[in-house]
Amino acid sequence: MNIQEKCRMALIDLITEKIVKVPLVSNDKPEVIRELIQILVDAGEVSDFDAVLKAVNEREEKQSTGLEEGVAIPHCKCDAVSTLKIAIGIAPQGIDFNSIDGKPSKLFFLMLASPNQAGPHVEALAEIAKLVRSKAFCRAVISAENAMEVVELFRGE
Amino acid sequence: MSSPIKKIMVYIDGTEQSVTAAQYAICLASFSGAELIACYVVNTRAMEDLLKARIFLQDEQLEYEHDMEADGERYLNYVNELAVKKGVSIVRKQSRGSVHKEIVDIVEQETIDLLVVGELSRIRSRRDEFYDETERAIRMVNCSVLVVKDEDRVWEIYESLV
Numbered sequence: 001m002n003i004q005e006k007c008r009m010a011l012i013d014l015i016t017e018k019i020v021k022v023p024l025v026s027n028d029k030p031e032v033i034r035e036l037i038q039i040l041v042d043a044g045e046v047s048d049f050d051a052v053l054k055a056v057n058e059r060e061e062k063q064s065t066g067l068e069e070g071v072a073i074p075h076c077k078c079d080a081v082s083t084l085k086i087a088i089g090i091a092p093q094g095i096d097f098n099s100i101d102g103k104p105s106k107l108f109f110l111m112l113a114s115p116n117q118a119g120p121h122v123e124a125l126a127e128i129a130k131l132v133r134s135k136a137f138c139r140a141v142i143s144a145e146n147a148m149e150v151v152e153l154f155r156g157e
Numbered sequence: 158m159s160s161p162i163k164k165i166m167v168y169i170d171g172t173e174q175s176v177t178a179a180q181y182a183i184c185l186a187s188f189s190g191a192e193l194i195a196c197y198v199v200n201t202r203a204m205e206d207l208l209k210a211r212i213f214l215q216d217e218q219l220e221y222e223h224d225m226e227a228d229g230e231r232y233l234n235y236v237n238e239l240a241v242k243k244g245v246s247i248v249r250k251q252s253r254g255s256v257h258k259e260i261v262d263i264v265e266q267e268t269i270d271l272l273v274v275g276e277l278s279r280i281r282s283r284r285d286e287f288y289d290e291t292e293r294a295i296r297m298v299n300c301s302v303l304v305v306k307d308e309d310r311v312w313e314i315y316e317s318l319v
Contacts, residue, residue: 059217062214062217063214065212067210067211067212073212075212100211115224116224116228118221118224118225118228119170119171119200119225119228121221122200122203122204122207122221122225123200123203125203125207125212125213126200126203126206126207129206129207129210129212
């Protein structure tokens with residue numbers, strides 16, 4: 001057994017410019033999920049696009065991860081990744097993501113966890129959940145003009 | 158004079174740093190004859206928050222809880238193997254709840270003299286200062302705390318232990 005798979009890595013260490021896209025170009029939910037996964041493929045973080053897409057869609061079929069106030073956090077466990085992966089996308093125009101409050105989603109966090117890394121996944125999700133409780137923070141991120149600004153906002157928070 | 162340290166607890170969270178802390182705690186227990194407890198906490202508080210925020214579904218929460226319990230067993234068994242190799246006995250303790258609160262409670266219940274933890278992650282943002290569970294435990298426990306650093310040196314000490 002390799003206990004040392006899990007490194008102490010703060011969420012901020014995962015958020016770099018290459019996993020942030022501003023703005024997203026998609027217009028609907030299936031497209032935006034694909035676009036978010038493609039960010040990770042382009043960044044070299046994910047190789048099996050189809051496996052990830054299947055896992056994300058299976059989770060979305062149970063219930064949409066579109067939350068309130070324009071935030072969506074699609075997430076799942078997936079054999080295609082060995083460590084926690086995150087992609088962030090901003091869609092200032094808003095995309096219908098079947099959210100709880102019916103409002104269009106503008107700030108997307110795609111989170112993929114390895115099946116044997118439940119702890120880091122839960123911790124990262126909890127950290128994101130705390131962050132997005134701040135409407136001011138969400139507004140600032142949604143207004144960001146580029147990936148660097150988004151990363152800076154996360155570092156400064 | 159008898160040793161002031163009779164009970165040591167090491168907090169294990171599955172990180173490399175916590176394994177290094179466990180190796181050091183095993184050495185300390187061997188040298189001092191202190192009783193050694195290894196503790197892992199399933200962070201059910203975080204999962205409850207995720208359920209409340211509707212990020213998790215009920216069955217998803219249960220699935221993750223089950224996964225984290227299994228992770229905890231694996232981590233504690235690994236640390237137990239490290240201790241057994243050096244002839245040190247270790248009590249494995251798995252708890253559930255808010256991580257820092259559980260650590261504080263176990264330290265009190267078990268009348269721990271020394272809490273051993275792994276090196277803390279670098280502070281990268283303001284929220285790290287508020288939300289790092291290990292750091293919060295360090296601040297709140299009523300016993301002395303040892304933060305273990307220098308993985309290579311600790312490994313040498315552990316390896317040299319007969």
